[in-house]
Amino acid sequence: MSEPRSQRAARAAQGAYDGILRNAGPSLSRYLLHSLGFHALLVAGMLLGWSGSDDGPPPLKPDAFYVNAVVLPKAEGLPDKPTYVPKAPPGQQGKKEAPPPEPDRMVLKEKTAEKEKGKEEKPPEEKPEKPPEPKAKSRADLLAGLGDPSDKERFATDVEGEEGAAPSRLDPRFGRKMSRYDRDIHDRAKDKWRPDLALVNQVSDGVQAVITFTIEENGAIKDIALGESSGNYAFDMSCAAAVQRAGRMPPPPRAPWQVSILFRPEERR
């Protein structure tokens, strides 16, 4: 698997730095002088108002924050039960209208009462910048519901994009040590994830889906939703089913705890 671009850049920088140290020798002080001068220039530049971006630092509260943006659009005419509106299986799609899934196909189900409670509980203040799109129905609308354009950039599917870019785009901390709680969620969901049947005779390269959900104070999972579709209905469902089968999580540090999981198959060798 090719490493994310950010890691590559970091490694290149590290290599360059090592090279300088190796070649330093007696003239190290010269470099220090160069460096000092250069940094002084940089600082001066910053003080004088030079800035890489107009609106200050990039949004660095990404993780929970983006997740909040997804409120599962409710297809009209659908009973209250399911929170997940699956993309129509091939052949049934084409219209903007999401067909109400047959009851038998509804894998995701929760106790209605619990779900309604969850719905009412969900205060709009949780996502002040991104009010939910009320009428989102199709997959495109679902994505549109993710909020402002910069969000969409980050969630955009890398269908023909550069290989290996997805993890770094979607998870800034991919490759770093996960917190213990993140690791718990990761392990439980991975252990229950079976994309096998969805990928039989299918191209799996570049396929990925995002499932979002909320963990309540007691560890119960609610509001399982599709944050980003893979375009493969069965694959999407395998991801959602993984979260559902994972069942109860350990009580989160704070409740409600918003989770977004990017699922992608292992690359075939």
Add this chain to the structure above:
Amino acid sequence: MRTPITRLALVALIALAPAAFAQDAADEAPTPEPLPEEERTGSFITIVGGADSALPLALPAFKAGEGADRATGDKLHAVVQRDLELSGYFDLLSPDGFVEPITAGVALGEFSFDHWTLPGAVGLVKVAYAQLDGQIEAKLHVYNVDAGQQLLGRTVSWRVEDPDALGHQIANAIIEAVTGERGVFHTQIVAVANFGQGKEIYVFDYDGQNPRPVSRNGSINLSPAWSSDGTKISYTSYRDNNPDLWVTDLRTGRHSKVSSWPGINAGAEWAPDGGELALTLSKDGDSDIYALQPDGSIIRKLTRQYGIDVSPTYSPDGQTICFVSSRNGSPQLFLMDRDGGNVRRLTHRGGHNVAPSYSPDGRKIAFAGRDEGRFDIFVVNSDGTGLRRMTQTAYDDEDPTWSPDGNHILFTSARDGRGKQLYIMTADGSNQTRLTDGNGSYSNPQWGPDPLGPRSFE
């Protein structure tokens, strides 16, 4: 590297890198410090690849239809279940956890997937069968429970008196629907078996069931090998008081003696193109490997060095022969080109390595190696790297042979204290399962070619 400009550029690169990342947040991954734990209100997690365990599969009892008797359905079910278990792909769920009402049907829409999410099924196999005119007709459905989708719907039929064959056919269809790869449940093996009447050659179903005699001469018969088209079997027999090479045509049942030089005529293997056989002759005193025409005439002598050279086996592309030689003292595996040139030693560890078998993709060789006085099964890459142990018991594990899809290895073992029995394992050494029931003892198994033709391995 030494010019000041270069150095300055490097320093600039380091200094500017964070700014570049921050500036181009939308295009390049931002690399923020993780939020302090006390400020986080959620998790953003990436999962690459699903669970590494066997696939949870439900195989409820088959539904009896018109004219069907329950016993036939149960037998069919047992065959399919055994095949799926031996495959190593599946975790077959216990029927104790099944909650589906008995009235549910097998076709899409005739049952609810909800009843199968509860016991944790990811795959679901439903079969209804009917019997008429001496035939069993089975309607097979394979479902993806997570997605509520049908992966396969097919009707298969076969003679009532041979439910095994129909069961294997159903299991093959299931494997193909779930993995995209052709199953091996319809293939056969050949082995030496002693059921109390001497060592005779038998052909079995892949799972060691339904023995069909090949030799029936009351003498000692050894080292059976399939021709590449699966129509003939060669073996060494003492029926004429000398270890001669015999070939039995499975279509006609005709036995013919093809090589009867004084001394041993043993351990023959067929080239993949069927054009020649390699075997060991000791007619000149030393045991050497020769290439023979299928009619027994010698094409050429392949090994010339002093020492015992035995157990030749062709690589799937037919260009290389792996064999056992004691030329350096202890028996070790060697490779040579098909014409006998370019000999190189393959194994260097262990003092006694025998019985090589090429994987069908030609990349690996399984063999029996003696360790602490007992034989175990090992696999080594065909370039000599990557030696790994497959079995470890207090009894001898011997004579490995690969399935035509390369996913399984069959071997013999005495580990259950019932004499040498046939065992199967997946190619990574897991799921080691005894195939035969302890009546009789078995040796020299060789997995037959797939009658549907060889597979392609990229």
